Amino acid sequence: MADPQARLDEMITKLKERDHRLTPQRMAVLKILAANEGHPSVEQIYERVKADFPMTSLATIYKTVTLLKEMGEILELGFSNDGNRYDGIRPYPHPHLICTECKNIVDPDVATLSELRQEVAQSTGYQIVSHRLDFFGICPQCQEKE
Amino acid sequence: MADPQARLDEMITKLKERDHRLTPQRMAVLKILAANEGHPSVEQIYERVKADFPMTSLATIYKTVTLLKEMGEILELGFSNDGNRYDGIRPYPHPHLICTECKNIVDPDVATLSELRQEVAQSTGYQIVSHRLDFFGICPQCQEKE
């Protein structure tokens, strides 16, 4: 499930099932989201798409991202300050590790997470639907720079 | 540490130490944050303060909240959609449980959380500075309404 090409094909299939069209711009956005390098922001996607299609507008990126989000094909990491970030390769809740210096985002392995959800559900009576777990820190590269 | 009055006194002390003043509006904001009922938003604080001081402006609420945030006396829960929410009684990272229906926020007890941080730090080499853990679900009251 971490194969960008397979993920891209899957997204394309899902779009066609819903009678959505594959324009060159949209294709470029899909590729970037499926690659998921550093969990890009809309602005970053925009810059990369403009390299191939200089006419592209920000609104188009937003529209495609919103569509994929509604389809559940990408995971949105919302931030109240900076812009939101997106994960197109693992569109389900999972922990993230965010470098506060370079703003890169990676996926750490966390073994004991599902226990946490159960623990909270049992002790509170809530019906847990989703979760969000972010760790903030300084990545090894940025530590060296200091 | 969950005593609103003690927390209020502590905030007042911290403000005076920094040569900040205690205006009636600011006092009202502090009280609401120290009570921490449901982790209020700026808008909610504004509405409650206006009950006592109708002249109060939103900007003043924002300025006080920003000041307290910078002083580390309140915890900000940023949300990219809805407005941010604040915790004035436990101004350090801890898990939250958010009802997606009524938007209320409570603090669940989670035992195994500190292990998680260590696990991530060790396996990634990051210097973990902070974290954020949110669970989204439907609270018992809202479950009954359905």
Next chain:
DNA sequence: GTAGGTGCAAATCGTTTGCTGATTC
């Protein structure tokens, strides 16, 4: 008296929306 605070209005920034003309299927 003075540093700091308040209230107002305007500015900001990420995101959304309305519309018109173009494009995919």
Next chain:
DNA sequence: GAATCAGCAAACGATTTGCACCTAC
């Protein structure tokens, strides 16, 4: 050919800022 999409500009909502007046200390 028709439904969908792209691009542009205007609208939006939460938050911030600039500034003149005010007030706690």
